[in-house]
Amino acid sequence: MYMEEKQNSQIFQDFSQSIFKPKTVEEISSIIKECYKKNIPLEISCLKTKKKIGRNFQAEKTLDLSNYSGIIEYKPEELYIKVKAGTSLKEIISELDKHNQQFAFEPTDFGPLFSGSNNEGSIGGVVACNFAGPRRFKVGSVRDHLLGFQGINGKGEVIKSGGTVVKNVTGYDLSKILSGSFGTLTVLTEISVKVLPKPESNKTLVIDNPHLLKALDYLSLALSSSSDPSGGVFYPEYFRNYFTFNDLTVGGPITAIRIEGSSNSIDHRIKKLCKELEIQSNDISILEPEQSNIFWEKTRSLQVFSELKNNLLRIVVPPSESFEVLNKIKVYEPKYFIDWGGNLIWLQLDNINQKILREIKEIVKIASGYVTAIKIEENLKASIDVFTIDPIKYKLTEKLKKVLIQKEY
Amino acid sequence: MTSLQMPKVEKSIISNKDKIVLDIGKITKKENILFHEDEVKPYETDALAAYRQAPLLVVLPETVSEVSSILKYCNENKIKVVPRGAGTGLSGGALPLEDCVLLAMGKFNKILELDYKNRCVVAQPCVTNLAITNAVKDKNFYYAPDPSSQIACSIGGNVAENSGGVHSLKYGATTNNLLGIEVVLMDGTVIRFGGKTMDSEGYDFLGLMTGSEGLLGVITEVTVKILKTPEVAKAALVGFSSIDDAGNCVSQIIAQGCIPAGMEIMDKALTKATNDFSKAGYPTDAEAMMIVEFDGTEHEVENYIKIIKKIAEKNNSSSLKISKSNEERLKFWAGRKAAFPACGVLAPDYMCMDGSIPRGKLAEVLKEITRLSKKYDLPVANAFHAGDGNLHPLIMFNANDPVSLRKTEEFGAEILKYCVKVGGALTGEHGVGIEKRELMCEAFNNTDIQQQLTIKIALDPNSLLNPGKVYPILRKCAEEGRVHVHGGKTKFPDIPRF
Numbered sequence: 001m002y003m004e005e006k007q008n009s010q011i012f013q014d015f016s017q018s019i020f021k022p023k024t025v026e027e028i029s030s031i032i033k034e035c036y037k038k039n040i041p042l043e044i045s046c047l048k049t050k051k052k053i054g055r056n057f058q059a060e061k062t063l064d065l066s067n068y069s070g071i072i073e074y075k076p077e078e079l080y081i082k083v084k085a086g087t088s089l090k091e092i093i094s095e096l097d098k099h100n101q102q103f104a105f106e107p108t109d110f111g112p113l114f115s116g117s118n119n120e121g122s123i124g125g126v127v128a129c130n131f132a133g134p135r136r137f138k139v140g141s142v143r144d145h146l147l148g149f150q151g152i153n154g155k156g157e158v159i160k161s162g163g164t165v166v167k168n169v170t171g172y173d174l175s176k177i178l179s180g181s182f183g184t185l186t187v188l189t190e191i192s193v194k195v196l197p198k199p200e201s202n203k204t205l206v207i208d209n210p211h212l213l214k215a216l217d218y219l220s221l222a223l224s225s226s227s228d229p230s231g232g233v234f235y236p237e238y239f240r241n242y243f244t245f246n247d248l249t250v251g252g253p254i255t256a257i258r259i260e261g262s263s264n265s266i267d268h269r270i271k272k273l274c275k276e277l278e279i280q281s282n283d284i285s286i287l288e289p290e291q292s293n294i295f296w297e298k299t300r301s302l303q304v305f306s307e308l309k310n311n312l313l314r315i316v317v318p319p320s321e322s323f324e325v326l327n328k329i330k331v332y333e334p335k336y337f338i339d340w341g342g343n344l345i346w347l348q349l350d351n352i353n354q355k356i357l358r359e360i361k362e363i364v365k366i367a368s369g370y371v372t373a374i375k376i377e378e379n380l381k382a383s384i385d386v387f388t389i390d391p392i393k394y395k396l397t398e399k400l401k402k403v404l405i406q407k408e409y
Numbered sequence: 410m411t412s413l414q415m416p417k418v419e420k421s422i423i424s425n426k427d428k429i430v431l432d433i434g435k436i437t438k439k440e441n442i443l444f445h446e447d448e449v450k451p452y453e454t455d456a457l458a459a460y461r462q463a464p465l466l467v468v469l470p471e472t473v474s475e476v477s478s479i480l481k482y483c484n485e486n487k488i489k490v491v492p493r494g495a496g497t498g499l500s501g502g503a504l505p506l507e508d509c510v511l512l513a514m515g516k517f518n519k520i521l522e523l524d525y526k527n528r529c530v531v532a533q534p535c536v537t538n539l540a541i542t543n544a545v546k547d548k549n550f551y552y553a554p555d556p557s558s559q560i561a562c563s564i565g566g567n568v569a570e571n572s573g574g575v576h577s578l579k580y581g582a583t584t585n586n587l588l589g590i591e592v593v594l595m596d597g598t599v600i601r602f603g604g605k606t607m608d609s610e611g612y613d614f615l616g617l618m619t620g621s622e623g624l625l626g627v628i629t630e631v632t633v634k635i636l637k638t639p640e641v642a643k644a645a646l647v648g649f650s651s652i653d654d655a656g657n658c659v660s661q662i663i664a665q666g667c668i669p670a671g672m673e674i675m676d677k678a679l680t681k682a683t684n685d686f687s688k689a690g691y692p693t694d695a696e697a698m699m700i701v702e703f704d705g706t707e708h709e710v711e712n713y714i715k716i717i718k719k720i721a722e723k724n725n726s727s728s729l730k731i732s733k734s735n736e737e738r739l740k741f742w743a744g745r746k747a748a749f750p751a752c753g754v755l756a757p758d759y760m761c762m763d764g765s766i767p768r769g770k771l772a773e774v775l776k777e778i779t780r781l782s783k784k785y786d787l788p789v790a791n792a793f794h795a796g797d798g799n800l801h802p803l804i805m806f807n808a809n810d811p812v813s814l815r816k817t818e819e820f821g822a823e824i825l826k827y828c829v830k831v832g833g834a835l836t837g838e839h840g841v842g843i844e845k846r847e848l849m850c851e852a853f854n855n856t857d858i859q860q861q862l863t864i865k866i867a868l869d870p871n872s873l874l875n876p877g878k879v880y881p882i883l884r885k886c887a888e889e890g891r892v893h894v895h896g897g898k899t900k901f902p903d904i905p906r907f
Contacts, residue, residue, distance in 0.1 A: 132608075137607065154563040158856065160853070161857070167582065167799045170841060173616055174861070177613055178848065180608070196668065220725060244759075397611055402867065403864055
């Protein structure tokens with residue numbers, strides 16, 4: 001495949017176009033070299049599913065990787081898949097399905113939020129943004145599943161780190177630094193990701209409980225239990241109508257805990273968990289596998305925000321702080337749901353301004369957490385601070401950026 | 410000491426020793442500074458005992474602000490600093506330099522917080538790995554990464570080396586179980602990455618620092634996540650009449666969709682030696698022996714055991730024993746954990762390698778090791794973390810015979826190169842240190858190495874923090890690579906190792 005690529009490779013001669021759609025590493029490298037030489041900012045894009053996160057962004061040229069796609073190597077028995085960065089998650093997942101495997105980190109699907117329908121984007125985007133779904137507290141984030149990469153640094157040089165084996169401590173772990181770097185350090189070209197067998201089955205224990213505090217209690221107990229849950233969320237009552245299932249007999253706000261594994265162990269673990277949580281059978285519903293899958297798919301793809309017009313913040317805090325943070329934020333009349341067993345708050349705000357955002361950031365900062373502005377109304381987009389980074393870390397960030405893009409910026 | 414080029418010794422620093430002692434004496438208590446020949450001697454090596462070099466002086470700081478001031482002082486005066494935790498590293502990462510201040514973190518030995526609500530432990534860097542599990546085990550929690558030196562190795566060292574252990578296939582290595590660190594950079598800046606939250610914003614410096622082998626910063630505090638102890642754990646001992654069968658069995662277990670908590674293989678030579686050593690009840694007639702452990706609920710574990718039995722039979726297993734109690738399970742492991750000390754009876758010296766390969770290449774790589782063993786006329790015993798493809802071949806030799814030592818080094822380098830050739834890595838968990846430094850060019854080209862070096866320079870412009878480690882000084886890749894153990898005596902001979 002590599003040889004063929006080299007033969008077909010057409011190094012980009014025409015630099016006048018504003019959107020490049022390279023098909024080979026050589027082409028990508030030559031485009032970046034040219035931009036480096038001419039000092040031209042370059043936007044990296046592919047399926048654009050996360051483009052609307054944070055501020056509006058416009059660069060003189062765009063590097064569109066959607067033509068740089070395809071599975072390079074998939075070894076189910078070695079538990080990894082190596083793909084080109086522009087490959088869509090859809091294509092990868094359909095291949096993994098054939099071998100009953102999955103990406104355990106189940107990436108957040110921003111499709112419903114930004115475009116009204118499911119679209120997880122490309123693997124390059126998933127790695128670059130590092131947003132993991134409900135299983136995060138059990139299996140880690142996207143960055144924990146990235147085994148290695150090949151990419152092009154700011155100077156147009158091909159660099160690599162890691163490989164395809166799970167245990168590898170050779171040199172600095174650049175895979176980590178690129179996960180969640182939003183394409184600001186290196187253009188990812190080839191990505192090797194760990195894959196894992198799908199759990200044999202799963203069910204979801206849904207508890208009918210009206211109080212946030214009690215819900216956080218349940219989640220905390222569940223996550224500290226040997227029943228080993230793989231999802232834990234709380235939805236207040238206003239989101240209840242997004243979850244109409246035959247198996248769901250309870251009404252009002254819901255706490256949902258997912259249990260995955262072999263069929264016979266699931267019932268045993270749910271029973272054990274109910275005992276540990278001291279809940280009565282009339283307060284609970286059990287979602288059978290099919291409905292359980294739909295429930296978590298809706299959670300992972302932020303379905304409750306699919307009609308959201310305004311603002312969505314993503315707040316990560318230590319679970320012990322979630323209640324206090326929400327209590328303080330109450331005055332801004334948010335709508336929210338809690339994921340990651342109490343570690344993650346998705347916060348919808350219909351009315352927001354710089355002052356409110358600053359205040360919320362302060363509240364979260366005191367609780368040792370951070371806020372990411374995922375969706376922000378148009379009139380604030382130009383000025384909003386998307387991230388929360390302290391000044392010392394910012395200084396280091398600048399240094400690191402300089403050595404990877406090899407340029408003052 | 411085997412010849413290996415180290416950074417140029419600054420004679421002016423050495424001649425300035427008295428002043429340096431005086432200056433640092435203003436930062437920390439005088440008794441925290443060791444400078445007499447006899448005092449610094451114990452710090453001359455880590456667990457890669459073939460390399461020895463006494464430092465200029467040793468400082469044992471007591472507070473983060475002392476660490477910061479010492480680093481700042483050394484940075485301003487261009488004095489090299491080598492950080493050291495418990496000194497159990499197998500790749501020479503804490504080997505001192507003649508003109509360095511050895512920053513020994515031994516006094517940072519307290520657990521600061523047991524936070525069950527956020528399921529984490531905050532500890533100072535020189536708390537041992539096992540002490541963390543011990544501190545939370547009464548509440549049925551544990552810290553997952555379990556390097557075999559866990560009785561003695563420090564959690565800060567684990568972060569610096571990104572240590573693994575037998576459970577990394579299912580539970581990940583240090584980097585996957587770490588929530589936050591406090592680090593002091595070479596210029597004295599104290600900075601926190603991560604904390605008690607999951608992930609953090611901005612570049613993942615936590616991930617970059619983990620496994621950076623003390624080249625980017627000195628770790629002064631660590632926050633790790635703790636897990637609830639599984640309901641049940643059971644282990645199976647399976648004997649095979651050929652190493653091919655054992656290798657195929659490993660691949661098929663994974664292909665079946667099972668992720669064991671641990672999966673180890675030993676060859677006949679090592680099985681026999683360890684069984685003689687620890688009476689673990691191993692099948693000594695088998696050509697290869699596998700220990701496989703599953704954890705979870707009773708039902709789950711029973712299910713897995715059934716699957717294992719079936720796959721083992723299909724692969725011509727010659728024996729199969731399931732642990733009947735937790736004591737028996739631990740006995741199965743006790744043998745494996747004593748594998749390295751047990752090796753002492755096979756030869757006066759052995760060198761432990763640490764390559765990582767795709768699981769499916771196990772049989773192929775073993776055949777190559779056997780071929781090389783004949784080529785070099787040196788016996789070899791093999792232990793593997795088969796589940797995650799991490800090999801630890803032990804080459805037997807006699808260190809008193811210079812020809813034997815040279816041959817062993819060449820043999821080791823050939824094994825590691827072969828690991829890279831089949832798609833693996835130079836080091837799975839021991840780190841590069843000085844041991845595999847000259848082999849880095851096997852894994853990376855010049856651009857890759859230069860890119861990594863620019864990161865080092867960004868954080869430590871004068872290259873004063875742990876210089877000479879990980880990256881080749883000259884871009885010439887010689888054939889080096891060893892863990893040298895004389896007469897079965899490792900740094901901590903009583904500690905079981907992988």
